[in-house]
Structures are given as C-alpha cells and as structure tokens.
Amino acid sequence: MKVAWWYRRLGIKRSRGLTLLEVLVALAILTLLMAVLMAGWLQATQAQSRLTDAAQRMQQRQQISHLLRRFVAEALEPVPGSGTVFTGDAATLTAESTSAPEPTAGAAPLATRLGFTGTPRRLEVLAQGQTSAEYPWRFERAAIAYVDEAGQGHDQWPPLQGLPIEGTQPARPLPSLVQFTLLLAGDPQALIVLAAPRAAGWWLPEPSPPIAGLEE
C-alpha cells in the first residue's frame, strides 16, 4: 500500500498507538496544569470580592464619620437663657442646629436627636421628634462619650459633676470633644470617630448643605 510505504519511509510504525502508560502520564500532566489554571482563577475571583468588600466598608466608614462630625460641628452652643440644648448620654445626643437634616426654609434652630437604637444598633436622626433620616448601617456596638475642657471623660453631658473648670469662666456648656466608638456589623475593626463641637458665634449663621441625601 502506498500509505504504508510512506509510513515506512517516515519511520513511523503505523498501528502502534499510545501505550496506557503514555496516556496516564499525559493525563497527570494535564491535571496538574488544569489545577494551576483553576487555582489562579479562584484566587483572582476571591481577590476581586475582597476588594469589593473593602471598598464598601471604606465608603461606609467615611459616610458615618462625615455624618457624625457634621452633626456635632453644627450643634449650636447653648447660650444661657436661650433654651438651646446640648445633651447626651451613651446612646443618644440631642443638639440644636440651624442646619436641619432635611432642607428647611430659614435658619431657625431645630432640636435634632441623633441616636443608636435597637439590636443590632441602627443610627437614627430625629428632627423635632420625627424620624427624618434612616440609615442602612447596622452596628454591633455603639457608644458615645464626652470629654470636657480639662480632658475628663464623661458618659453623659452635661456631666453630673466636674464643671465648671478653672480658667474657663463661665464653664462652657459644650463638651470639647465627642467620642463615638462604633463596631459595624461584619467589620473586624472598630470605628472611632472624634468630633469637636465648633462653639460660639451662632448668631453669625454659616450656610451649609443638609445632612440628608446620603445613599449607600
């Protein structure tokens, strides 16, 4: 036959085929290579999802810190006899502010309460007793602490004792620092937000955009 002749000429034994050993070796190599390929793929997918998680958590942290700092910074300094308040305990903080969480006309001081309620803790902002904003974040732990001008920490404001402080006569009715300790659900790292009230001069209102409008 002509084909057989060609095979002979090329030095190929026509019907030899592959031995079982050869096939097994080939399969082993193939499996090994595929394993490397799949592992690489898996790793890439995992890395991608971790990146997404981290980005989401970072955004949450940023939004929460921004909201809390704004709330504290815009709280009005209570002037004696004006009826303005700044009170708080470990879970809630009530302050008056000319910047409402929702857009309102005019700049009349508005009592706004920021609080952590329920289990797991949710952040809630109430203006004039009505829920004005709800946020999607869930906290495993949430605590507010207050630091006075002397550096003394308090669980509530105004503190039961310890005021007035020497040299700051009359005692400032605002804490010098508000400290939020938060643990977001699913976040291994606690979020600590220090927020300083910007006191005085609220008769010189500064226009500012509303707190609401945050989207996840």
Place this chain on the structure above:
Amino acid sequence: MTDRTVAARGQRGLSLLEVLVALVILTGFGAALFTWAGQTLQSANRAVAMQLETDLANNVTELATSLNPALRPEGKLETASHRYRWRSTLLRGPVDQVRYPAGDSPFQVMLYSVQLTVTDLADGNEAFVGERIVAGHRLARPMPSSGLFGGAPSAR
C-alpha cells in the same frame, strides 16, 4: 506531495507534544491570573491601610480643634484602639485687644504648634506623628456681666 499524503497526515491528529505545549501556554495564563489576583489583593490591603490612616488623621485634626493649649499645653486621650498624646509650643502671642462684639475682649489669644503622637494600643507602634496649628485663649479680664453679649459663653 500528493493528495493522499496530505490526507494521511491529516489523520494523524495532534501529537502529545503539541497538546502539552498548548497546555503549557494555557498554564501561563493561569500564572498570570495568580499575579493579577496578588496585585488586586495588595491594592485592596493598601486601600484599607490608607483609609485607616485617613481616619486617624481626621481624628487627630478633630482632637486638635477641640484643644485649648493655653489651658492644657499637654495631655493625652485614650480611645478603644489608640492613645493620643500632645505637647504644644507657643508660636505667637499672647495678643490682647482682639476683636470682640462689644468693647474690649476679656480674652487673650495665642497661637500654638501642637505636636501629636498617636500610639496603636494593639501593637504599641506609633501610628501617627504630626503637627497641627491651634489657637488658644485665656480669660485675662473679668467677663462683662451686662451688654449685648454679657454673660454669654466664651468665644473659643
């Protein structure tokens, strides 16, 4: 070459060697995926670390804002995860006769450079070292008890 020889070669299919070479090239892609995944992880970790640094720097700024170095030139604050320490040096002042809504101000103001150091309580490392410029004030004269702003709380 005749048509027959071509046909005969066509029936030969791929040799083992060829398949293996193809697979090795394919595995090259797998390795590239590994590298890519590694880079993604690295950038994720870096982003998280940078976010934590920014959080800390913001907290430092808020703490500096809350300080009145004229009253407390140094001190510390401890949170659940960090210890903040500060020391201040006078840059300017004290200055009298600052602007005040009604008459002379009872306050003296001065400018301080505040050196802040933040220690991570978990591992004891210094997480932040930096400076913030902070204004201080001190009551130098009695507060006016009457007038438009008499009895009003201190201007910070």
